[in-house]
Amino acid sequence: MDTGSRSQGLPGLCAAYLLAALALLYLSYRLPRLLPGDFLTALYSGAEASLPPELKEAYRNQAEALITRGFVGYLNDFFTLDWGRSLAFRKPVRELIFTALPWTLLLLGSAHLLSTLVGFFAGVESAWRKGSLPDRLGVSLMTILEGIPEIGSGVLLLLVFSLSLGWFPAAGAETVYSDFTGWQRFLDVLHHLALPLGTLFLAYLPGNFLLSRAGMLYAINAPYMLTAKAKGNSPLRQRYLHAARNALLPVVTRFGVRLASLLTRALTVEALYSYPGLGSLLCNAIALRDLPLISGIVLVTSLAVLSITLILEFAYQKLDPRLRA
Amino acid sequence: MHIQYVKILRRDPWFLFAALLAGLLLVILLAGSWLSPHDPFDISFTPLERPSKEHWLGTNDGGMDIWAELLAGLRNTVSFGLVAGLAGAALAIIAGVVAACRNGLTDHVLMRLGDILLALPSIMVTLLLAALFRPPAWGLACILALLAWPGPAKTIRAQTLALQGSLHVQAARHMGGSPLYILIRHILPELFPLGVIAIISRIRSAVFMEASLAFLGLLDPMRKSLGKMIQHGLGYYYLDIWGNWLLPPLICLCLLLLSLTLMGVSLEKLFDPRMRETNQ
Numbered sequence: 243m244d245t246g247s248r249s250q251g252l253p254g255l256c257a258a259y260l261l262a263a264l265a266l267l268y269l270s271y272r273l274p275r276l277l278p279g280d281f282l283t284a285l286y287s288g289a290e291a292s293l294p295p296e297l298k299e300a301y302r303n304q305a306e307a308l309i310t311r312g313f314v315g316y317l318n319d320f321f322t323l324d325w326g327r328s329l330a331f332r333k334p335v336r337e338l339i340f341t342a343l344p345w346t347l348l349l350l351g352s353a354h355l356l357s358t359l360v361g362f363f364a365g366v367e368s369a370w371r372k373g374s375l376p377d378r379l380g381v382s383l384m385t386i387l388e389g390i391p392e393i394g395s396g397v398l399l400l401l402v403f404s405l406s407l408g409w410f411p412a413a414g415a416e417t418v419y420s421d422f423t424g425w426q427r428f429l430d431v432l433h434h435l436a437l438p439l440g441t442l443f444l445a446y447l448p449g450n451f452l453l454s455r456a457g458m459l460y461a462i463n464a465p466y467m468l469t470a471k472a473k474g475n476s477p478l479r480q481r482y483l484h485a486a487r488n489a490l491l492p493v494v495t496r497f498g499v500r501l502a503s504l505l506t507r508a509l510t511v512e513a514l515y516s517y518p519g520l521g522s523l524l525c526n527a528i529a530l531r532d533l534p535l536i537s538g539i540v541l542v543t544s545l546a547v548l549s550i551t552l553i554l555e556f557a558y559q560k561l562d563p564r565l566r567a
Numbered sequence: 568m569h570i571q572y573v574k575i576l577r578r579d580p581w582f583l584f585a586a587l588l589a590g591l592l593l594v595i596l597l598a599g600s601w602l603s604p605h606d607p608f609d610i611s612f613t614p615l616e617r618p619s620k621e622h623w624l625g626t627n628d629g630g631m632d633i634w635a636e637l638l639a640g641l642r643n644t645v646s647f648g649l650v651a652g653l654a655g656a657a658l659a660i661i662a663g664v665v666a667a668c669r670n671g672l673t674d675h676v677l678m679r680l681g682d683i684l685l686a687l688p689s690i691m692v693t694l695l696l697a698a699l700f701r702p703p704a705w706g707l708a709c710i711l712a713l714l715a716w717p718g719p720a721k722t723i724r725a726q727t728l729a730l731q732g733s734l735h736v737q738a739a740r741h742m743g744g745s746p747l748y749i750l751i752r753h754i755l756p757e758l759f760p761l762g763v764i765a766i767i768s769r770i771r772s773a774v775f776m777e778a779s780l781a782f783l784g785l786l787d788p789m790r791k792s793l794g795k796m797i798q799h800g801l802g803y804y805y806l807d808i809w810g811n812w813l814l815p816p817l818i819c820l821c822l823l824l825l826s827l828t829l830m831g832v833s834l835e836k837l838f839d840p841r842m843r844e845t846n847q
Binding site for chain 1: 581679682683684686687688689690691692694695696698699700775776778779782783784785794797801804809813817820821824825826827828829832
């Protein structure tokens with residue numbers, strides 16, 4: 243699989259990621275100051291309402307303090323988790339992000355896990371029966387599904403299962419003002435998770451299926467499969483212990499490369515269902531023009547993506563001896 | 568060589584379907600101004616009207632004709648995709664070919680820059696820039712193009728390097744062909760398929776991203792687009808507007824992406840020998 247960055251060794255890779263992280267941090271430090279006027283005029287110049295003078299003064303002082311601290315001070319603040327205050331919610335950005343993060347992780351994690359499992363087994367079985375009716379149907383269906391954006395499937399699911407049938411709630415992650423405990427709460431969370439999870443599952447599935455199928459087709463033709471057959475292994479053993487293990491590798495390694503797009507799609511689905519994760523928070527922050535919150539979310543998620551991808555790169559080298567050149 | 572490609576493509580039902588779909592959307596797009604008598608920004612009609620002879624898809628909450636909005640939205644979404652896709656693919660081809668032809672420092676700098684950009688989640692950077700500067704849509708398309716070139720550029724670089732070692736290019740070089748002649752006469756024509764695949768995949772991801780950005784509320788609210796219409800219509804989901812307001816842009820967006828995806832898959836199957844071998 244072409245990930246583009248495998249050709250160089252780990253030191254080069256680390257350097258590229260470090261530079262990317264620094265570039266992001268510098269952009270978020272520098273860009274707000276390139277806005278015409280200052281922070282406040284940029285935010286409120288078009289607005290009907292005006293701030294009371296003492297608040298204006300306070301915000302200006304806050305912005306001024308940031309500027310005089312310089313990039314090193316900014317970095318220091320960032321890494322000591324001091325991410326500023328949200329203008330609209332009047333809370334520290336850190337607090338808002340850490341409240342929203344678990345929901346995003348729950349949604350993204352469960353959708354990824356489910357779609358990888360289903361996609362992998364379906365892909366392996368489909369490749370094993372290459373050319374049969376189920377295989378051709380599966381490939382056609384998945385190719386079509388690949389072309390349907392999560393907004394499309396999400397709105398349709400919302401229309402059918404929430405508005406027409408009324409089986410699932412249309413928004414939120416829990417019933418508000420309910421004090422469910424234990425099992426009841428768990429079921430309530432699952433009930434709210436169902437539709438966003440279903441949408442995201444449909445969005446992630448085709449990629450996993452097609453990749454597993456392609457990897458499996460490649461593995462089936464390898465000489466070691468002939469050996470496995472000649473040794474008298476049962477078809478099930480041949481399929482899973484010999485071929486599928488090799489088809490699994492690209493599926494696992496692609497996770498790092500796809501993480502950014504997985505996250506983007508999760509954020510969109512959250513915004514659609516008003517699921518209280520980072521996506522909805524971002525959506526609200528944009529609607530309220532809350533710049534510290536927007537840049538906080540963007541920065542934290544991008545840096546998280548960067549570090550996870552880098553850690554995974556290290557893991558792959560351990561997983562796949564061929565990469566340890 | 569190209570004739571054979573066309574022959575294979577004409578026998579691929581998926582490609583035919585995708586091309587038909589793309590053609591249909593293109594016709595609707597080009598005939599847009601004849602198909603609707605109304606201005607998409609005209610707010611003089613009764614708000615939230617049901618579909619009628621006068622307004623094929625009714626009117627929205629602001630009293631705008633939805634059919635006219637749909638045509639304008641489709642046009643804007645497609646042009647956003649085209650700008651981002653063509654610019655991104657052009658950058659990818661230039662960067663890939665330049666890196667392959669001038670190996671050494673230029674190659675090194677371009678590819679390391681590519682690694683950094685590949686590592687960045689491009690939608691997040693776009694988001695930050697969009698939120699801060701509120702650039703016009705074509706500006707955002709260019710930003711996307713600037714962030715999205717490294718992927719295809721790496722493939723094109725690898726292919727160019729392989730071509731430079733191939734026998735016919737060596738023969739041309741020994742014949743005394745200048746580097747420019749070899750580039751134009753031998754290398755670029757063979758990169759054509761890769762370029763087409765790069766363009767289609769870039770357009771596809773740009774349309775995807777535009778829908779996401781519009782949905783998160785980052786695009787200019789005055790500019791019609793399919794994603795924006797869906798986001799706007801969802802605010803009135805409790806009314807009976809599904810059939811005439813929400814579904815039409817949704818279906819248009821899905822068909823557009825479907826056509827691009829299927830075309831991309833068919834072309835990749837055609838030009839990637841490994842996939843051709845396994846997917847006959």
